[in-house]
Amino acid sequence: xxxxxxxxxxxxxxxxxxxxxxxxxxxxxxxxxxxxxxxxxxxxxxxxxxxxxxxxxxxxxxxxxxxxxxxxxxxxxxxxxxxxxxxxxxxxxxxxxxxxxxxxxxxxxxxxxxxxxxxxxxxxxxxxxxxxxxxxxxxxxxxxxxxxxxxxxxxxxxxxxxxxxxxxxxxxxxxxxxxxxxxxxxxxxxxxxxxxxxxxxxxxxxxxxxxxxxxxxxxxxxxxxxxxxxxxxxxxxxxxxxxxxxxxxxxxxxxxxxxxxxxxxxxxxxxxxxxxxxxxxxxxxxxxxxxxxxxxxxxxxxxxxxxxxxxxxxxxxxxxxxxxxxxxxxxxxxxxxxxxxxxxxxxxxxxxxxxxxxxxxxxxxxxxxxxxxxxxxxxxxxxxxxxxxxxxxxxxxxxxxxxxxxxxx
Amino acid sequence: xxxxxxxxxxxxxxxxxxxxxxxxxxxxxxxxxxxxxxxxxxxxxxxxxxxxxxxxxxxxxxxxxxxxxxxxxxxxxxxxxxxxxxxxxxxxxxxxxxxxxxxxxxxxxxxxxxxxxxxxxxxxxxxxxxxxxxxxxxxxxxxxxxxxxxxxxxxxxxxxxxxxxxxxxxxxxxxxxxxxxxxxxxxxxxxxxxxxxxxxxxxxxxxxxxxxxxxxxxxxxxxxxxxxxxxxxxxxxxxxxxxxxxxxxxxxxxxxxxxxxxxxxxxxxxxxxxxxxxxxxxxxxxxxxxxxxxxxxxxxxxxxxxxxxxxxxxxxxxxxxxxxxxxxxxxxxxxxxxxxxxxxxxxxxxxxxxxxxxxxxxxxxxxxxxxxxxxxxxxxxxxxxxxxxxxxxxxxxxxxxxxxxxxxx
Numbered sequence: 078x079x080x081x082x083x084x085x086x087x088x089x090x091x092x093x094x095x096x097x098x099x100x101x102x103x104x105x106x107x108x109x110x111x112x113x114x115x116x117x118x119x120x121x122x123x124x125x126x127x128x129x130x131x132x133x134x135x136x137x138x139x140x141x142x143x144x145x146x147x148x149x150x151x152x153x154x155x156x157x158x159x160x161x162x163x164x165x166x167x168x169x170x171x172x173x174x175x176x177x178x179x180x181x182x183x184x185x186x187x188x189x190x191x192x193x194x195x196x197x198x199x200x201x202x203x204x205x206x207x208x209x210x211x212x213x214x215x216x217x218x219x220x221x222x223x224x225x226x227x228x229x230x231x232x233x234x235x236x237x238x239x240x241x242x243x244x245x246x247x248x249x250x251x252x253x254x255x256x257x258x259x260x261x262x263x264x265x266x267x268x269x270x271x272x273x274x275x276x277x278x279x280x281x282x283x284x285x286x287x288x289x290x291x292x293x294x295x296x297x298x299x300x301x302x303x304x305x306x307x308x309x310x311x312x313x314x315x316x317x318x319x320x321x322x323x324x325x326x327x328x329x330x331x332x333x334x335x336x337x338x339x340x341x342x343x344x345x346x347x348x349x350x351x352x353x354x355x356x357x358x359x360x361x362x363x364x365x366x367x368x369x370x371x372x373x374x375x376x377x378x379x380x381x382x383x384x385x386x387x388x389x390x391x392x393x394x395x396x397x398x399x400x401x402x403x404x405x406x407x408x409x410x411x412x413x414x415x416x417x418x419x420x421x422x423x424x425x426x427x428x429x430x431x432x433x434x435x436x437x438x439x440x441x442x443x444x445x446x447x448x449x450x451x452x453x454x455x456x457x458x459x460x461x462x463x464x465x466x467x468x469x470x471x472x473x474x475x476x477x478x479x480x481x482x483x484x485x486x
Numbered sequence: 487x488x489x490x491x492x493x494x495x496x497x498x499x500x501x502x503x504x505x506x507x508x509x510x511x512x513x514x515x516x517x518x519x520x521x522x523x524x525x526x527x528x529x530x531x532x533x534x535x536x537x538x539x540x541x542x543x544x545x546x547x548x549x550x551x552x553x554x555x556x557x558x559x560x561x562x563x564x565x566x567x568x569x570x571x572x573x574x575x576x577x578x579x580x581x582x583x584x585x586x587x588x589x590x591x592x593x594x595x596x597x598x599x600x601x602x603x604x605x606x607x608x609x610x611x612x613x614x615x616x617x618x619x620x621x622x623x624x625x626x627x628x629x630x631x632x633x634x635x636x637x638x639x640x641x642x643x644x645x646x647x648x649x650x651x652x653x654x655x656x657x658x659x660x661x662x663x664x665x666x667x668x669x670x671x672x673x674x675x676x677x678x679x680x681x682x683x684x685x686x687x688x689x690x691x692x693x694x695x696x697x698x699x700x701x702x703x704x705x706x707x708x709x710x711x712x713x714x715x716x717x718x719x720x721x722x723x724x725x726x727x728x729x730x731x732x733x734x735x736x737x738x739x740x741x742x743x744x745x746x747x748x749x750x751x752x753x754x755x756x757x758x759x760x761x762x763x764x765x766x767x768x769x770x771x772x773x774x775x776x777x778x779x780x781x782x783x784x785x786x787x788x789x790x791x792x793x794x795x796x797x798x799x800x801x802x803x804x805x806x807x808x809x810x811x812x813x814x815x816x817x818x819x820x821x822x823x824x825x826x827x828x829x830x831x832x833x834x835x836x837x838x839x840x841x842x843x844x845x846x847x848x849x850x851x852x853x854x855x856x857x858x859x860x861x862x863x864x865x866x867x868x869x870x871x872x873x874x875x876x877x878x879x880x881x882x883x884x885x886x887x888x889x890x891x892x893x894x895x
Contacts (some may be wrong), residue, residue: 233659234660237656247642248648250646283809285808288807288812292802302710393705399697399701407701
């Protein structure tokens, strides 16, 4: 069906003709409601009138930035990349992504499982909720989605074929290039600089060694096609309960460097860690965040290596090419590079939130101006430190030390 | 027109209906002849009967490896990548690539300028011909084709759009992965090991540090999309006269690491340098080869940097992001990395010729078995040395030293 924008009313009529959706609702009478609070898209909930727990989520991309209106065009094809990434998750990590009931690239629409008992991880972290499965689940997500879409698993032809499906996600890659790697570190009209931090912004904008490293990381982001990334894996892209973790919203998906998704997630955990100095002052919870960061890295590495060890042949390595000892060394070097690049990207993802267009709620939302300033500057200091030093951070303890020491230094 | 394989006869009928070709020949009666000695394709020359200097070259890919026959399928779409690369050269370096008169992706055919006064550079080097313009021309070719197809010039969207046209050159990339980075360094049925070198092959196959570096370079080849490469830029892909240089046969074209084309060319110049110890013993000519290698690197760097300096804005760097001093440092680091990776790739391109399926004529063609063995082993030693040390070679003098010293060490 040719593209048209759906409303709370027309979405019902549109979907009731789809067998899979019909089956799901057993011919119940449906209610629908727009619930989108996102920046980019329309989101509806579709419910059975007699059993409101029977529900699905409908997401439609429109050909402009929803939060900014029709004057800010953004190609609706972004939904195609989200659909393709979700299909990939359904194969690789079905328990860590919402189930898909229907998708239509022409209509830029996807119908998904309704996660009634889950909240956005960012909110949970703000409320000091402990999630015992977070490190376990998200390390599985990272290890499986990154390994199985890389040249360490796919053969050369499969990999290039898969890249064809994501290579044209140009607009969203460009958003990241601009809003993660460029504008937040220079005078730019899109920035949002807290009026208490004008001097610090000026200083940052002229800190050149840091900017040189940002350029290197940006260049790698633009040219290194390690694996299929989520592309925007912050704590707002994770829905979570005490029992389950779901990764959502992969519309930024593209083939990029291994470290980018890991870095995005770690950055947002560090932001949460920092915010708690000023909100809850709950040291035990902060310790849990640091432990979670550590566990995510440790478990990711173990799982990624286990998948790699189980793989006898790939486009990179065929049997009998290299002896086990040397292969183990190669893998060790390889994992260390992923670790260090993740730290570099984490630094960018922290620093860009300070003066860039998109802040994080847990810091930009602090109402006390003095505390907000302190939190902002602590985040900035931590981000810059990671960017300036990522190539020399040798292990997890050094990383945790750096995160902890910024508050007192 | 749907694909069919042309013969010396049918190629005339096929092309005479093309206005551009008709114009070129002024309705002269034509002769055609198959002249292909290549491995992959059919090549015809089309001449005017009354003026044989009026001629064009016709190249058609067939859906198998021509030299091996129909049992070795190879998709004829390779010609599409050659056509697209040649179109790119026509824009960027029109004086360094054959002029195109007609192309048809469906028929996998391209009709090009006939280079009557030019010979294959490899042959010229074997005959100790001095080419005063070689370094100048080929450094221009490298600087322009690499810079203008990179993220240092193109905007993000243009670059991804261009990558779409080359990303599916899967089969030929796979050939390089296998025959440049894998099989020649292990026991493999496709290898061709001189019976005098069996022990040395065995030793090579178990030299693990070298193989670890090969894996790193292979991984980068598979995942680093710096710029549109020729992909097979050895001295057999260059037609040359004392006055002019033309790059031909870019069917391996794809987006890969900057250093790969440069490395391929340098490798083949080093092979020629080595061969002259055993063929001509012409030390002055060898000096000229070394000087040419040096000049190619120097001129490439100067030209690439000049293009970069002239570019105020790209997807990587926008005005006012970074100060001039730091940008100069960034560029210096960037160029050094290209230099070092070129050396790594040169090492692979030398080493793979020794025991791999495809040798180079100037060495594998040496008839005296003892000399052939010595040349092979000198090439091997040089290639391995470059692969083992590429990350630590700081400048051109160190590179030239390494090339020179292997003979006596």
